[in-house]
Amino acid sequence: MSILFAILFYFATLAFVVGLLHRIRIYARTPAPLKIPTTPAPTTQAGVVLRMTREVVFFESLFKANLWTWSMGWLFHASLALVTLRHLRYFTDPVWGWVAFIQPFGIYAGITMLLGLCGLWARRLFVERIRYISTPSDHLWLVLLIVIAVSGLLMQFVAHTDVIAVKSYFTGLMQFSIGSLPSDGLLMLHLLSVSALLAVFPISKLLHAPGVFFSPTRNQTDNPREKRHLSAWAAKLESEK
Amino acid sequence: MADVTAPAYRIIPIIPALKPGAMEGKGPFVASDKINEAIGFPGQLVEDWHDKAIAKMGELLSKYRSLKVYMDACVHCGACSDKCHYFIGTQDPKNMPVARQDLMRSVYRRYFTLPGKLFPKLVGARDLTREVLDEWYNYFNQCSECRRCSVFCPYGIDTAEVTMAAREILDSVGYGQKYSNEIIGKVHKIGNNLGLPPPALIDTLEGLEEDVKDATGIDVKFPIDVKGAEVLLITPSADFFAEPHIDSLIGYAKVFHATGTSWTLSSMSSEAGNFGMFIGNYDQLRAIAMRIRQAALELGVKRIVVGECGHAWRVAYSFWNTLTGVGDGADANDRFAQMLQKQLDHRYKQPAHICEFTWDMIQDERLSFDKSQNDKYVITFHDSCNVARGSRMGDFAGGQFEIPRNIIKAVANNFVEMDPRTTREQTFCCGGGGGLLTDDLIDLRVKGALPRMEVLQQVADEHGVNFMATICAICKAQFTKVMPIYGFDRRTVGGVHQLVSNAIILGDKK
Numbered sequence: 001m002s003i004l005f006a007i008l009f010y011f012a013t014l015a016f017v018v019g020l021l022h023r024i025r026i027y028a029r030t031p032a033p034l035k036i037p038t039t040p041a042p043t044t045q046a047g048v049v050l051r052m053t054r055e056v057v058f059f060e061s062l063f064k065a066n067l068w069t070w071s072m073g074w075l076f077h078a079s080l081a082l083v084t085l086r087h088l089r090y091f092t093d094p095v096w097g098w099v100a101f102i103q104p105f106g107i108y109a110g111i112t113m114l115l116g117l118c119g120l121w122a123r124r125l126f127v128e129r130i131r132y133i134s135t136p137s138d139h140l141w142l143v144l145l146i147v148i149a150v151s152g153l154l155m156q157f158v159a160h161t162d163v164i165a166v167k168s169y170f171t172g173l174m175q176f177s178i179g180s181l182p183s184d185g186l187l188m189l190h191l192l193s194v195s196a197l198l199a200v201f202p203i204s205k206l207l208h209a210p211g212v213f214f215s216p217t218r219n220q221t222d223n224p225r226e227k228r229h230l231s232a233w234a235a236k237l238e239s240e241k
Numbered sequence: 242m243a244d245v246t247a248p249a250y251r252i253i254p255i256i257p258a259l260k261p262g263a264m265e266g267k268g269p270f271v272a273s274d275k276i277n278e279a280i281g282f283p284g285q286l287v288e289d290w291h292d293k294a295i296a297k298m299g300e301l302l303s304k305y306r307s308l309k310v311y312m313d314a315c316v317h318c319g320a321c322s323d324k325c326h327y328f329i330g331t332q333d334p335k336n337m338p339v340a341r342q343d344l345m346r347s348v349y350r351r352y353f354t355l356p357g358k359l360f361p362k363l364v365g366a367r368d369l370t371r372e373v374l375d376e377w378y379n380y381f382n383q384c385s386e387c388r389r390c391s392v393f394c395p396y397g398i399d400t401a402e403v404t405m406a407a408r409e410i411l412d413s414v415g416y417g418q419k420y421s422n423e424i425i426g427k428v429h430k431i432g433n434n435l436g437l438p439p440p441a442l443i444d445t446l447e448g449l450e451e452d453v454k455d456a457t458g459i460d461v462k463f464p465i466d467v468k469g470a471e472v473l474l475i476t477p478s479a480d481f482f483a484e485p486h487i488d489s490l491i492g493y494a495k496v497f498h499a500t501g502t503s504w505t506l507s508s509m510s511s512e513a514g515n516f517g518m519f520i521g522n523y524d525q526l527r528a529i530a531m532r533i534r535q536a537a538l539e540l541g542v543k544r545i546v547v548g549e550c551g552h553a554w555r556v557a558y559s560f561w562n563t564l565t566g567v568g569d570g571a572d573a574n575d576r577f578a579q580m581l582q583k584q585l586d587h588r589y590k591q592p593a594h595i596c597e598f599t600w601d602m603i604q605d606e607r608l609s610f611d612k613s614q615n616d617k618y619v620i621t622f623h624d625s626c627n628v629a630r631g632s633r634m635g636d637f638a639g640g641q642f643e644i645p646r647n648i649i650k651a652v653a654n655n656f657v658e659m660d661p662r663t664t665r666e667q668t669f670c671c672g673g674g675g676g677l678l679t680d681d682l683i684d685l686r687v688k689g690a691l692p693r694m695e696v697l698q699q700v701a702d703e704h705g706v707n708f709m710a711t712i713c714a715i716c717k718a719q720f721t722k723v724m725p726i727y728g729f730d731r732r733t734v735g736g737v738h739q740l741v742s743n744a745i746i747l748g749d750k751k
Contacts, residue, residue, distance in 0.1 A: 023313075030306040033523065035559045036399065038391045038630055040638035040666060047638075055395070064667075065320035065393035073318065073395075123319070128259055130319040132334050133343065135365035137356070138317050203355050208396055211314030216307045217388075217397035222633055224559045225590055227570035228578050233304060234563065237527065238577045 002181040012195035019202025027214040031231035041222035048221050076116030082109035090167045114149040151190040161187045247727045250695045256323040263333040268379035270681045272417035279426040283415030290414040297413045307402040312349040314396045321390035326669045330688030335380050338390035338400040381407040385675035387626035405521025420679035421516045428529050432511050433478035439508035445481050459747045461498045468540050470505035475513045476548025477714035485735040489549050492738025495745045496599050500607045510536035513553035519676035527564045534565035543586040546593050549736050551625035551713030557592045558632035597634050600644045603651050610744040615653035618708040624668035625713035645737050652744040657704045660696040669693045673719030687723050694727045710737050
């Protein structure tokens with residue numbers, strides 16, 4: 001079982017990293033021939049960085065759109081970030097000071113993450129418009145994330161797993177030595193779900209995460225009159241003349 | 242026309258319930274062979290449309306980062322789902338921005354992603370069937386590319402980009418829209434969207450000079466094809482004869498007259514509008530914009546100023562520099578752009594909006610007004626979508642909102658704002674933009690105007706608003722047509738420079 005999970009995790013991580021880098025490469029290489037920032041837009045590069053930061057950290061546009069979706073979505077994402085950072089303790093030895101510091105917050109963030117997910121799912125199930133646009137995979141993603149959150153929380157608060165052993169297994173994996181993983185049902189479920197998430201990430205709608213940084217309506221500077229913007233394929237049209 | 246009725250006003254801001262299929266089969270007329278072939282598209286749906294369409298989609302995905310990212314990034318959060326005026330007015334769920342995008346995204350997933358190839362049902366992927374293609378034609382011609390959805394999307398997904406790509410694909414397989422393609426043909430052939438030939442244009446302008454002389458006693462000129470003029474005015478051709486557009490044209494002429502600016506129109510390039518953008522075709526967009534470059538070079542002008550037109554200003558402000566070099570900041574070795582940029586006077590923005598021009602002159606105290614001439618009006622301002630969300634004026638973000646309002650306040654005493662959830666960047670499209678200003682879509686146009694009419698009614702009731710100023714030829718034409726259906730006088734809509742024209746003091750200068 002320990003070996004199986006090792007293979008699974010190596011595979012999932014590889015799929016995640018290679019897949020994501022490949023996607024980012026495609027996004028970066030695809031030209032944006034026209035200036036299309038949604039205005040009013042920042043007129044300087046620094047302004048764009050600020051706009052993007054507000055978008056990524058506070059979900060500014062979603063805030064304008066719908067407070068329910070914003071509050072549930074933001075709660076989920078912020079909690080997920082904390083929970084993920086908290087998990088660094090299972091991969092670092094000694095545990096970094098700031099990771100130790102956020103431990104208690106990270107644990108409760110597991111609960112708020114679950115709340116956010118349930119709120120988002122309720123919206124998807126009960127709001128007619130959102131139900132209409134939902135595909136089966138939209139629901140499945142929420143189920144998967146809920147399984148990850150619930151199994152994690154159960155290990156934290158109900159049926160403890162041997163975290164020392166888990167940690168030594170993962171720090172081992174990072175040095176390509178396969179130790180033994182506690183054979184604990186909840187843990188298996190938790191790890192299986194996480195590796196599924198990692199592996200499918202680069203071919204799914206989770207691409208919204210890298211995608212937002214490449215969105216021309218958000219990342220372009222509003223200076224078309226001041227600076228001529230020309231993509232390679234559009235420039236060719238001029239030399240052909 | 243007789244059977245078109247206005248939908249009932251909502252108690253704001255209730256989100257309408259879904260009425261699936263409400264707008265099925267309500268798309269615009271399909272272009273004829275002749276219209277399509279005149280601008281280089283296949284005359285009618287080609288035999289191998291399926292393969293051609295998928296190939297075209299692949300090509301666009303590799304040429305436009307916007308399309309590529311937007312096909313991937315949507316998470317179906319629904320932020321945009323209640324933001325489109327066509328959805329609000331028609332209640333057809335496929336007029337929700339996300340659902341409109343999904344018409345294409347489902348095909349993208351099927352042909353360009355692994356999960357869609359393996360498990361189409363799971364991820365909502367679909368084969369491109371004839372039914373799907375018809376659905377594309379129907380619903381991508383019910384989007385006015387106003388970008389309101391892109392304001393609210395957490396990833397900035399702009400449905401306009403998807404609509405443009407869809408129309409580009411449809412055109413490439415011979416499934417074009419009559420109205421837009423016919424107009425593009427006219428621009429190429431005659432120089433403007435209305436097909437107004439140069440002699441008729443010159444005649445119209447002479448008539449205008451006489452009218453203004455009769456009304457004011459002053460010789461306000463409407464010069465055309467004047468080599469060496471300082472300013473080339475590029476304005477939507479509707480300004481030359483449509484009501485109320487023409488009153489704004491008179492306004493521009495008076496501003497130029499009062500400030501002693503030498504200016505000219507061009508008979509070869511007598512159109513600011515650029516329907517190439519509406520159909521998402523870069524070559525058409527560029528070819529139409531090239532006429533302006535050519536006119537500027539031939540006439541040797543120092544400045545290019547654009548009249549009141551929403552999408553035209555977006556194209557001019559955001560795209561002209563890219564397409565034709567009208568602008569600043571080209572590389573020293575960019576001969577194509579430098580050729581024109583060396584000629585232009587860079588103390589001024591290139592191109593400039595007529596509102597920027599007028600506002601500069603007001604600030605320099607080179608214009609004076611009798612504001613009481615507009616006292617019969619209580620005025621509000623309708624932000625035109627493409628100006629609001631696709632362009633800028635002045636030196637700061639949001640200048641496109643402030644400058645027109647500043648002008649109105651400088652020339653009139655009574656100004657009121659509409660509901661802030663429907664102005665500035667959150668403004669609603671008039672319901673006729675994006676190549677939909679055609680009578681075969683009148684039902685859609687009336688319904689799409691609903692959110693604007695609701696809030697106009699509000700300020701009409703509360704503040705007695707009787708004039709809605711705007712700076713877009715399409716808005717003016719659309720509202721003139723649909724306002725009576727909502728019980729407003731058609732003259733309730735007009736241009737900002739119509740108000741300028743009313744109030745401007747021309748003095749005795751000849």
